[in-house]
Amino acid sequence: MNVRLRDGIEIPFGDGETFVADATRPAGDVNFVSHAHGDHLYDAPPETALWSETTAELAAVRRADEPVPAGGGHPDVRLLPAGHIPGSRAALLEDGNRRILYTGDVSTRDRFFLSGFEPVEADVLVVEATYGRPSYEFPAxxxxxxxxxxxxxxxxxxxxxxxxxxxxxxxxxxxxxxxxxxxxxxxxxxxxxxxxxxxxxxxxxxxxxxxxxxxxxxxxxxxxxxxxxxxxxxxxxxxxxxxxxxxxxxxxxxxxxxxxxxxxxxxxPLSDHCDFTELLDLVAAVDPETVYTQHGFADDLATEIRSRLGIEARALKRNQSTLGDF
The missing domain is CATH 3.40.50.10710 (Metallo-hydrolase/oxidoreductase)
Structure with a gap:
């Protein structure tokens, strides 16, 4: 499994297709936009995007000078509410007998008008690490x-x-x-x-x-x-x-x-992300063979996942791919 951090997260799957998540200039076969925060939203729009209707509407406002990509779908990609902000989604890729989960920014807490992300089992997990250090514990x-x-x-x-x-x-x-x-x-x-x-x-x-x-x-x-x-x-x-x-x-x-x-x-303290313990609980619930961490304290979280959960984990580094490249 060659998961890469380039312009966004690149995941090969299916018959030679490339899934690209949260890129500034998306150029994959499947271009996924997890939510409409500026650090995850494109600068140059693709022709089509896999996203929620709410994220599409928000993109029309937040990228008002750019054409809005047409919505698209893929039979092997399922979008799941990520619990981060309105319209945010995680993506579950079905690649033969292997399931790959990309969380984007994620929160498992129910709050205000949002329901928390409900983890699903997957073989490979790509998870954010914004608060991936043990010192980041939020109050109830x-x-x-x-x-x-x-x-x-x-x-x-x-x-x-x-x-x-x-x-x-x-x-x-x-x-x-x-x-x-x-x-x-x-x-x-x-x-x-x-x-x-x-x-x-x-x-x-x-x-x-x-x-x-x-x-x-x-x-x-x-x-x-x-x-x-x-x-x-x-x-x-x-x-x-x-x-x-x-x-x-x-x-x-x-x-x-x-x-x-x-x-x-x-x-x-008021957050729309998982805190450290919630990140570990999310990983345990997904029960993957391999975890890739990204976007935040990625090295710290990968170390903690290996030591506390005994799961193979690596921080994604730009232009590196596969566990052997780390």
């Missing part, structure tokens, strides 16, 4: 959500500026703000565009208004912004004018230093 989901809602209530009557990924985290934060019963909820234009797609495709509803220069944040209002905007001048201006408190939300927040790296007043 219910506890994490309750603590955030409690903080949202404790900080009244002061406006808040919350930061999260435009797709996925920002929608979760809106749900948490709604639970806190604060008066006003505003989002950036980019987040509002994602909200609109999810309302159309996922039978979800979001009550946030779009923030612009004409909005004056009141003492009970909350503004949700993309995570990459924490240090921008317009955020500084909002904070200076309103005395708003800022907060960021990420799995990386299990490390106390994250708050200072993000440049915010508070930080809370």
């Amino acid at each position: 989901q219910a506890d994490a959500e309750a603590r955030i809602v409690e903080w949202l209530q404790e900080t009244r009557p002061t406006p808040l500026v919350l930061f999260g990924y435009t797709l996925g985290r920002a929608q979760e934060l809106q749900r948490l703000v709604e639970r806190s019963r604060r008066d006003g909820l505003y989002v950036s234009t980019a987040i509002a565009e994602i909200n609109a797609v999810l309302e159309r495709c996922q039978d979800l509803a979001f009550d946030a208004e779009v923030y612009d220069d004409d909005v004056d944040l009141g003492p009970d209002d909350v503004l949700v912004l993309p995570s990459q905007t924490t240090r921008l001048a317009f955020v500084d201006a909002i904070v200076e004018a309103t005395d708003a408190i800022t907060a960021a939300f990420s799995g990386w927040a299990v490390d106390d230093s994250y708050r200072f790296q993000a440049g915010v007043d508070a930080a809370f």
